[in-house]
Amino acid sequence: MWADIDIFDPEEIRDTATFDSPNQLAVGMRYVLVNGVPVIAEGKATNALPGQVLRGPGANPRTSR
């Protein structure tokens, strides 16, 4: 199983965006792992890019519709 894992305290999860200032990130995630690599560590972005494209049947002209 690929290791996509969130580590957080549910009491700390908060949405900081407002109508006046919509481009605000949510807070509260301590760690977020994508494919085993932290993209958030100790609450901060690591700038790692471990993600992968997961293609569905629509990506193949032979199998899409």
Added chain:
Amino acid sequence: MRETTPALAGSSAGHKPGSIGAAVSPPRARHRVLLLAGACVTALSHAAPQFDTLIRNGRIMDGTGSPWYAADIGVRDGRIVAIGRAIDGTARTTIDAKGLLVTPGFIDMLGQSELTILVEPHLPSKIFQGITTEVTGEGVSVAPLGRDPQVHGAAGAAYRLR
């Protein structure tokens, strides 16, 4: 996730309680080669840690609706390779998750970040919500799906991002 519940991990033949949990899934051929390579490296250097990341003391909530349970999670080569109580092993990185929830990364079933990801490839707007998988490209896609590049291609994306 179901095969990694503590009951199953504990009942796995040959694993005493407290030892490393059951292997999560049978490795594919490519993975087996990687493991073999890893074993050779381990043989040459005794310091090679068993896990890339070990998450200790967390409250595992597996997303099936079951209540949380206390366990450690071992991660190696991008995969969850062990779930169990007090996993014995060395790790490159150890995360103390005491008092914290440890959950599967969230899945955004219709996120529409297909344009945003071109501007911010790290997609902070999603990962700071704990979203690690997103279904996207529904309706609109930056991929050239149609014959008119002005609508479906990069020019279409640039137009929408203006």
